[in-house]
Structures are given as C-alpha cells and as structure tokens.
Amino acid sequence: MKTRFVGFIVLLFFSVSCSTDSIDTASDETLDPSNLYFPPSQSNEWDTLTPEALEWNTENEQALHDLLEEKETLAFMILKDGKIVVEWYFGEHTQNTSWYWASAGKTLTAFTVGIAQQEGLLNIGDTSSDYLGSGWTSLSSDKENLITVRHQLTMTSGMSDLQFDCVTPECLLYVADAGSRWAYHNGPYTLLQSVVANASDMEWFDYFNQKLRDKIGMDGFWFSTSGTNNVYFSTARAMARFGLLNLANGEWNGEKILDDPVYLDAMKNTSQDLNKAYGYLWWLNGKSSYRAPASQLQFNGELIPNAPSDMYAGLGKNDQKLYIVPSKGLVIVRLGEDASESLLGPSSFDNLLWERLANYIN
Numbered sequence: 001m002k003t004r005f006v007g008f009i010v011l012l013f014f015s016v017s018c019s020t021d022s023i024d025t026a027s028d029e030t031l032d033p034s035n036l037y038f039p040p041s042q043s044n045e046w047d048t049l050t051p052e053a054l055e056w057n058t059e060n061e062q063a064l065h066d067l068l069e070e071k072e073t074l075a076f077m078i079l080k081d082g083k084i085v086v087e088w089y090f091g092e093h094t095q096n097t098s099w100y101w102a103s104a105g106k107t108l109t110a111f112t113v114g115i116a117q118q119e120g121l122l123n124i125g126d127t128s129s130d131y132l133g134s135g136w137t138s139l140s141s142d143k144e145n146l147i148t149v150r151h152q153l154t155m156t157s158g159m160s161d162l163q164f165d166c167v168t169p170e171c172l173l174y175v176a177d178a179g180s181r182w183a184y185h186n187g188p189y190t191l192l193q194s195v196v197a198n199a200s201d202m203e204w205f206d207y208f209n210q211k212l213r214d215k216i217g218m219d220g221f222w223f224s225t226s227g228t229n230n231v232y233f234s235t236a237r238a239m240a241r242f243g244l245l246n247l248a249n250g251e252w253n254g255e256k257i258l259d260d261p262v263y264l265d266a267m268k269n270t271s272q273d274l275n276k277a278y279g280y281l282w283w284l285n286g287k288s289s290y291r292a293p294a295s296q297l298q299f300n301g302e303l304i305p306n307a308p309s310d311m312y313a314g315l316g317k318n319d320q321k322l323y324i325v326p327s328k329g330l331v332i333v334r335l336g337e338d339a340s341e342s343l344l345g346p347s348s349f350d351n352l353l354w355e356r357l358a359n360y361i362n
Helices: 002-017 058-070 102-118 149-154 186-200 204-216 236-247 261-267 348-360
Strands: 073-080 083-089 221-224 230-234 312-316 320-325 330-336
Touching: 058 073, 058 348, 073 236, 083 236, 102 149, 102 186, 102 204, 102 230, 102 236, 102 261, 102 312, 102 320, 149 186, 186 204, 204 221, 204 236, 230 236, 236 320, 236 330
Parallel strands: none
Antiparallel strands: 073 083, 073 330, 221 230, 312 320, 320 330
8 A cells, every 4th residue: 555655646746747738639629430530340451640641740759669668568559530650569569469458448347338328228327236236235225225336437436445356245345425435446346347237137248249349340358367357458459449439439430339428428527526537437637636546635736737638548557558639539559567656547657658749749
C-alpha cells in the first residue's frame, strides 16, 4: 500500500509541475462515423496514412520512439480517423503477439453491459441482487439492496477495497452506503460479468464474443490471472479496433453495435460527484479534479494535463493504455511492461508520453 501511495504522489507532482501546453481541442466535438475508415472485420488489411501527409512534426518522431523504447513498450499504435499512422513493435513483440490489457479491459465490460441493457436483458438502475442473488455480499440485506449495477460501473459500491480482487461474500464488506464513497475495487467490477451472464443466460465469454468481439473483427480472449479477475489478452490491433468503435460512438462500418446515446454519453462523462475523472469504467481527462486507485485523496486539476481535454482512456496496470481523442480523430494504443510506478491505472508516464505526443501530432 505504501508503494502505491508514493506512486500517486508522483502522479500528483507530474500533474502539477509538467507543462500544460497540450494539444488544442474542442472538448465537445462529435465525430461523424461516416467520415471514419473501418478495417475489414475478417482481414488483416488496414489502410494507412503517413505523418508527412498529415503535416505532423516528424522531426519529433524519434524522441517519441526513444521514450517508448526506454520505457519498455512492446506495441504502440496511432490511428487517425481509423487509418494507421504509426505502428511500432519492440523486441520480439509483433503484430500477432497477444498481451494483457489489465484494467484497460474494464472498458470492454462497460461497453458490453451497455449492449445487454440495449437488448433489454438488464437495467443498470436495478439492484445488483436482482442478477447476483441475495447474499452476494456480507452486507445486511438493506445495505446490499442499495447497490445497483450502476454503482458497480462507477466504483461506488461502498464496500471495502482492501481485498482488491476477491469476489466472494466474506470479503465484500460494508464501509459506506452505496453511492457515498468512490473506491477503485476489482471485486464488484468483476461481478459485472456475472450480471451480464445471468441476465443473458449465456457464459460471459460467449456473450462478449458474439455481441462485441466478433462483430468488429477483434482477436483476443479472457483469462483469469488471479483465479477471480478476468483479464483480456489481445494484439495491439484488436485494442485499436475497440478504440475505433468508441471513437465512432458505438458504430462499426454502418452497423450500430451499441445504439444507446444516453448510455454512451454517460459512459464517457463524469458518472458521479465523487471522482469527476471517472465515467463507466473509463478514465476522463479535462475535469477539475480526480481521485486515483488505492487512495481516498482528491487531487485538483486535470488527470493528464499534457493530453487533450476531451480525451478519455482505458488505463491498466503496468501502463497499458488506450487513449481516445474525439476532437482529433485519434486512437492511441500502448502495451508493454511497467513504464513508471506499477500503478493500477493512471501514472506519471501518461503525462510524460503526452508531452512527446503533443510535440509530434498537429
């Protein structure tokens, strides 16, 4: 716990002290999916653009590449309006190598919950016990029944996060009423997959593959690394495809995978008053304050000052990154080893990386 706390102090230092000369954006700009390119779902073909054609600052490209290599990156991609501009692999990692998303994969679960609600299988305003059964926690029935699916999506279940990954009742313990405390907690999050499975009467993996993965041509699989928490593994291109799907507001080459504007808007905006930089399992930039995993401290300022204000992100342990910038039509993927403080989500590396990106991308 001490190591994590020190890491967040580092994060705070970078947020306050680093340059705020981020890429200029119009924070509320919305992309028209018809203006985006989508790679074929059953092919490795993918159209490209060159940095020169986009008039990016190519003299700064090497500095970006050097930072990524120094920080033990394995795969890095930049899409512009759906087309590949940068695709770099390091060491023995290749286009076909799978790597774990860590908590960046929480975004996949959030999107899939939205699909299940769209299909009428569940309602995120319902009590979680409707799908998990009574006694899924150690809380009294009146306190347990305060917890909704939405609380699971927003990290506001009110339960103790000390046994971080545990999903069994004996470690799901009361700390505060649901909705009154924000705490980054894998247990209630992981059980969202059981909510979807029980609501759909399908295995989580099958429902996810059928409704999301296979529709956009992603590769990848879920694997339990702790015996309880399912982690997604895939190639960098699969992560980029999912980023493009979100950039297109849930649409893929004319097919609306998630056609619920209310849910999509809520997923990518502040979901509660306790952590303004958190949506439905997505991290949000451009907010006036933020909280970080394993801490009850609130920090003033933007989560990643050097990044565009409208950026939202999937952020995972050891600096797995999925950045989406609607105002610039950008999807950026970083997979690799720990680049900084081994934190669960945001880290000082985010701001350092965006300093180099801001110098490179027009």
